[in-house]
Amino acid sequence: MASVALCLMLCVLSVRPRSGANQAFSLRSHEWLGWLALAAALLHVGCLIATDPVVIEHLKPTAPRYELAGMLALGALAFLVLAGHAPIRQRLWLRHRNFQAAHVGAACLLVWTTAAHVVTTDRYVHGASQRAAYLLLSAVALLALLRPRSSHAQVRQTRPVLASLVFGRHSAIVLAIVLGSLGALLPLDPSGAIVALREPFLRRDERLVVDFPHDLHRAINCIQCHHNYTDGTGGDSCVACHRSRRTDLRVGVEARFHTFCLGCHRDPPGGLSGHGPVTGCRSCHAPLAAGRE
Numbered sequence: 001m002a003s004v005a006l007c008l009m010l011c012v013l014s015v016r017p018r019s020g021a022n023q024a025f026s027l028r029s030h031e032w033l034g035w036l037a038l039a040a041a042l043l044h045v046g047c048l049i050a051t052d053p054v055v056i057e058h059l060k061p062t063a064p065r066y067e068l069a070g071m072l073a074l075g076a077l078a079f080l081v082l083a084g085h086a087p088i089r090q091r092l093w094l095r096h097r098n099f100q101a102a103h104v105g106a107a108c109l110l111v112w113t114t115a116a117h118v119v120t121t122d123r124y125v126h127g128a129s130q131r132a133a134y135l136l137l138s139a140v141a142l143l144a145l146l147r148p149r150s151s152h153a154q155v156r157q158t159r160p161v162l163a164s165l166v167f168g169r170h171s172a173i174v175l176a177i178v179l180g181s182l183g184a185l186l187p188l189d190p191s192g193a194i195v196a197l198r199e200p201f202l203r204r205d206e207r208l209v210v211d212f213p214h215d216l217h218r219a220i221n222c223i224q225c226h227h228n229y230t231d232g233t234g235g236d237s238c239v240a241c242h243r244s245r246r247t248d249l250r251v252g253v254e255a256r257f258h259t260f261c262l263g264c265h266r267d268p269p270g271g272l273s274g275h276g277p278v279t280g281c282r283s284c285h286a287p288l289a290a291g292r293e
């Protein structure tokens with residue numbers, strides 16, 4: 001469990017070198033930090049799968065959106081690092097300006113997808129204020145991508161913002177991409193976005209086994225979970241109902257239950273104790289093939 005937490009933290013931390021690479025850095029340390037970030041992200045994925053096989057469920061096409069965003073982030077990071085590697089870069093792009101534009105575009109994608117991933121996992125960035133702070137940090141990182149032209153390079157002129165950027169004839173496109181990504185960060189803020197990002201694009205066919213320890217929840221009023229006993233929605237088991245095609249369900253089963261179960265475990269109402277945030281999938285989902293001993 002500790003390694004899972006550590007890997008995740010590493011991945012979050014590694015956002016900094018990726019996005020905030022400022023001019024004070026030499027090109028070499030910039031590249032070096034990129035490789036480090038890629039290694040940390042790969043370690044994060046590798047360790048998670050190794051310690052908790054249920055995680056594989058989130059690598060399938062039925063994975064929720066924030067996990068897909070995480071995969072996209074990894075892809076963007078790999079692109080940034082590999083295609084930025086000098087021999088490959090020179091082969092792919094004849095003009096440096098084209099490389100620059102592609103590199104900054106991928107960096108924008110990386111910052112946004114990482115934000116979607118981190119904010120939705122709700123683990124290290126938790127609660128409204130932390131979320132806002134993290135998104136602000138991402139916004140700063142995005143804005144930092146807009147490198148100004150160094151002052152001695154050109155004769156000073158009174159020209160619009162575009163001319164002051166370093167991207168030459170791509171300046172308008174780069175500016176649009178950065179501002180677009182900046183705007184796209186905003187919808188990530190309301191907590192409802194977390195539920196939406198936990199929805200998959202593709203519905204799963206089979207259930208994933210859940211090993212729910214009823215005994216441990218004695219302290220909680222039945223009705224808090226079995227809302228159907230009072231509001232007249234029926235008398236089925238949770239999943240029979242929440243996995244059905246009822247049209248009044250606003251959210252899919254996974255998004256609904258992960259938000260519900262994990263929500264109480266993380267922010268328990270007063271008077272409840274004995275639980276921390278449940279981390280590994282396996283604490284709730286019995287190991288895939290074999291049952292829990």
Ligand code: HEC
Nearest residue numbers: 212214217218220221222223224225226236237238239240
């Ligand atoms: C923390 C939430 C929670 C609390 C509190 C809770 N339950 Fe449950 N209960 C569940 C879940 C989850 C299931 C699993 C049902 C499923 O798989 O669909 C379940 C299953 C059941 C079932 C079997 C239903 C079926 O058709 O499979 C019964 C009966 C039941 N609970 C009664 C109670 C009673 C009585 C209380 C209060 C003493 C209570 N529960 C408290 C969450 C809760």
Ligand code: HEC
Nearest residue numbers: 225226227228233234235236237238241248249250251260
């Ligand atoms: C007979 C159908 C049915 C059963 C059984 C059922 N639900 Fe629901 N549940 C609904 C409907 C319908 C809604 C409202 C639509 C929505 O939020 O998607 C809902 C909403 C919810 C919500 C969101 C409430 C809110 O205010 O946003 C939670 C959480 C939830 N159910 C948990 C459970 C749990 C846990 C169980 C089992 C212990 C359960 N449900 C059993 C039909 C059911």
Ligand code: HEC
Nearest residue numbers: 212213216217220224260261264265272273274275283284
């Ligand atoms: C209202 C708060 C609340 C909700 C909702 C809730 N839990 Fe819990 N859960 C607890 C508490 C409190 C404990 C610790 C009980 C103890 O150990 O004394 C616990 C313990 C557990 C444990 C054991 C954890 C461990 O480390 O041993 C599991 C697994 C679990 N819950 C799963 C679930 C699942 C699955 C759901 C959703 C269906 C759920 N819980 C919903 C409060 C909640």
Ligand code: HEC
Nearest residue numbers: 054055057058204207208210239254257261278280281284
């Ligand atoms: C706090 C308990 C808890 C934890 C931790 C948890 N889940 Fe779940 N998960 C649930 C519950 C409850 C459901 C919905 C009920 C069901 O499917 O029986 C669910 C549903 C799902 C579903 C959808 C299953 C379906 O029937 O469509 C997937 C996929 C899933 N979880 C994957 C994961 C993965 C991967 C992890 C670890 C990263 C994880 N879960 C961690 C409780 C948990």
